[in-house]
Amino acid sequence: RRHVPPDSPQYISHGEQYDYVIVGGGVAGLVLAARLSENPKTTVRLFEAGPDPTGDVNIDTPFFGGGLGASQFAWNFTSTPQATLGGVAPALAQGHCFGGGSAINYMGYCRGAASVYDEWAELSGITELRWNSIINVLRTNTNLKIPRPHNYSQVINASSFSGGTLDVTYERGSDLSGFEPYFVDAFLADKEYPVESADLTDGTGIGTMLGGPHTIRLSNGTREYALPAYGWLTAGRPNVKLQHGSWVKKIHFKGKRAVSVEVVNESNNSTHIVSGKEIIVSAGAINTPKLLMLSGVGPKSHLDNLGIPVIKDSPEVGSNLWDHYSAVVMVEVPEHVFTSVSLGNATLFASAEDEYHKFGRGPLATPGTSSFAAERVPDDVLRELNATFHRSLPKDRPHILYQYTVAPLVPNPTNKNPASGFVALVQPEARGHVRLNSTNYRTDPLIFSNYWGSSADFAIQLWAYKRLLSKFRGDAIAPVRVSELYPGSNVSTDAGIKRAMQQSAFSFHHPGGTVSLGKALDSSFRLKGLEGIRVVDSSAIPAPPTCHLQAPTYAVAEVAAKLIKQEDCT
Numbered sequence: 001r002r003h004v005p006p007d008s009p010q011y012i013s014h015g016e017q018y019d020y021v022i023v024g025g026g027v028a029g030l031v032l033a034a035r036l037s038e039n040p041k042t043t044v045r046l047f048e049a050g051p052d053p054t055g056d057v058n059i060d061t062p063f064f065g066g067g068l069g070a071s072q073f074a075w076n077f078t079s080t081p082q083a084t085l086g087g088v089a090p091a092l093a094q095g096h097c098f099g100g101g102s103a104i105n106y107m108g109y110c111r112g113a114a115s116v117y118d119e120w121a122e123l124s125g126i127t128e129l130r131w132n133s134i135i136n137v138l139r140t141n142t143n144l145k146i147p148r149p150h151n152y153s154q155v156i157n158a159s160s161f162s163g164g165t166l167d168v169t170y171e172r173g174s175d176l177s178g179f180e181p182y183f184v185d186a187f188l189a190d191k192e193y194p195v196e197s198a199d200l201t202d203g204t205g206i207g208t209m210l211g212g213p214h215t216i217r218l219s220n221g222t223r224e225y226a227l228p229a230y231g232w233l234t235a236g237r238p239n240v241k242l243q244h245g246s247w248v249k250k251i252h253f254k255g256k257r258a259v260s261v262e263v264v265n266e267s268n269n270s271t272h273i274v275s276g277k278e279i280i281v282s283a284g285a286i287n288t289p290k291l292l293m294l295s296g297v298g299p300k301s302h303l304d305n306l307g308i309p310v311i312k313d314s315p316e317v318g319s320n321l322w323d324h325y326s327a328v329v330m331v332e333v334p335e336h337v338f339t340s341v342s343l344g345n346a347t348l349f350a351s352a353e354d355e356y357h358k359f360g361r362g363p364l365a366t367p368g369t370s371s372f373a374a375e376r377v378p379d380d381v382l383r384e385l386n387a388t389f390h391r392s393l394p395k396d397r398p399h400i401l402y403q404y405t406v407a408p409l410v411p412n413p414t415n416k417n418p419a420s421g422f423v424a425l426v427q428p429e430a431r432g433h434v435r436l437n438s439t440n441y442r443t444d445p446l447i448f449s450n451y452w453g454s455s456a457d458f459a460i461q462l463w464a465y466k467r468l469l470s471k472f473r474g475d476a477i478a479p480v481r482v483s484e485l486y487p488g489s490n491v492s493t494d495a496g497i498k499r500a501m502q503q504s505a506f507s508f509h510h511p512g513g514t515v516s517l518g519k520a521l522d523s524s525f526r527l528k529g530l531e532g533i534r535v536v537d538s539s540a541i542p543a544p545p546t547c548h549l550q551a552p553t554y555a556v557a558e559v560a561a562k563l564i565k566q567e568d569c570t
């Protein structure tokens with residue numbers, strides 16, 4: 001299974017017709033292609049705009065993951081300038097290759113608070129999304145391998161995994177950078193608001209995790225992602241074809257029924273029409289609403305302004321954008337902590353590379369960002385901040401996620417050995433939206449992110465940023481702190497700290513909600529008021545999870561595939 005690459009590119013002829021045409025070969029698209037083609041009578045064609053990253057060392061090697069946001073494997077999107085950030089316009093890269101975001105992400109694997117999934121079920125009318133049901137999907141699609149010896153302390157509930165297709169593991173104690181225990185202790189030992197160690201993959205929302213888990217293969221230390229885990233399940237099946245370098249520029253409708261897609265072959269710019277009894281859009285939270293709007297499905301006034309003939313006035317398409325928006329604190333760490341800078345030393349790097357190639361372990365087998373803490377803001381603080389929405393959230397929900405990486409997340413002009421802590425409000429009240437910038441399918445859309453967009457969102461984020469700063473300035477981190485690099489020890493006023501937070505703002509890369517279940521989609525993932533077209537990907541997810549997004553996206557796609565297959569049988 002691991003060694004058979006998908007189909008290589010080939011030209012598509014006119015007049016082809018499939019049961020399902022899937023747009024996008026990322027997390028959701030590849031789950032769907034693999035599951036729907038399990039029935040040999042069902043024909044499936046998947047188009048991915050980006051390249052096939054099979055065998056690319058930068059994709060496969062976990063430590064290189066952080067550098068992929070500006071590569072050929074990413075859509076290098078940028079938010080519009082944000083008023084809440086004083087005009088800063090942060091980047092928002094998305095995956096652009098087979099595997100989508102899972103090929104370029106930081107591999108953090110987390111499921112977050114159970115009550116979020118119950119909320120999705122309620123908003124969508126899909127009972128299979130309830131935690132008690134979806135945990136079975138999450139369990140059976142993952143395969144947890146715990147390294148031995150493990151030699152650091154972590155709560156692991158292995159019963160929430162089984163022998164599924166997606167490999168997940170923790171880091172070996174010997175592979176940790178040396179920063180982790182201090183970061184985690186800063187939360188465990190907090191005198192005012194301590195956070196306990198917990199497994200955030202079993203429905204628990206609040207706690208700290210050390211050393212993972214990650215979508216990494218323990219056997220050889222390579223990245224696990226949707227292409228090898230799901231895409232390669234399709235190898236040898238004559239009823240399914242996955243094609244990369246194929247950008248779908250438009251969906252065609254007959255009346256209200258979607259009938260075909262117009263695909264541009266990126267290697268020679270030729271265009272082809274491919275028909276499907278059903279079109280499933282899985283192009284991700286930014287590109288899915290973009291493609292729908294280009295095809296005439298979206299807010300009427302917006303389409304009218306651009307002169308796009310309206311197939312369906314769907315005000316909800318492109319709305320409800322949520323994400324986890326972070327801000328950064330960076331310190332210089334001692335030489336014994338390995339970082340992206342210390343590994344720049346040729347001798348150290350050669351030894352790390354040797355260890356990695358021989359044994360699949362060592363610094364390169366880790367993403368260098370392996371521990372995090374999810375925290376609920378205490379009620380008295382929420383009251384002080386007038387955060388009524390956040391206070392009303394179920395008690396298993398954290399509001400804040402803290403993480404770090406041993407790489408610079410803000411400019412590091414003197415090339416000091418860096419560790420960057422970051423913190424994000426993960427249950428925002430505010431929503432943003434996506435709109436077209438032009439009718440040209442190659443033009444990036446306008447992404448109105450709305451960072452920390454309500455006054456309570458902003459106040460909580462600022463409270464959390466100050467908390468992160470005090471931890472990085474405090475005793476717990478002192479043994480691995482040489483100096484403060486950002487915002488700098490001279491920054492201590494409220495105004496200065498706020499400015500530092502705004503200027504270091506970046507997306508955690510967890511956008512979703514832009515073609516939401518319950519709003520734009522019905523309980524079969526169909527676009528309301530249209531036929532022959534569904535949306536299955538992170539844009540369908542109606543509200544943000546409390547931690548990283550890949551696990552929920554895999555699971556939602558599995559649920560959708562099951563629903564679609566059941567409909568096929570009736």
Ligand SMILES: Cc1cc2nc3c(=O)[nH]c(=O)nc-3n(C[C@H](O)[C@H](O)[C@H](O)COP(=O)(O)OP(=O)(O)OC[C@H]3O[C@@H](n4cnc5c(N)ncnc54)[C@H](O)[C@@H]3O)c2cc1C
Pocket residue numbers: 023024025026027028029047048049050069093094095096097098099100101102104105106107108109110246247248249282283284285287288291508509510511537538539548549550551553
């Ligand atoms: C840099 C980064 C870091 C991240 N870190 C983590 C992490 O550590 N942990 C975690 O859980 N999650 C992480 N995520 C988030 C996670 O990877 C995504 O939430 C997930 O990949 C979303 O899956 P999706 O199926 O919705 O879309 P994607 O996986 O983005 O797939 C969409 C696919 O559709 C393709 N496509 C788009 N438009 C078209 C078109 N018109 N025609 C054909 N193809 C098209 C794209 O190229 C892409 O391959 C990260 C994401 C990024 C980008």
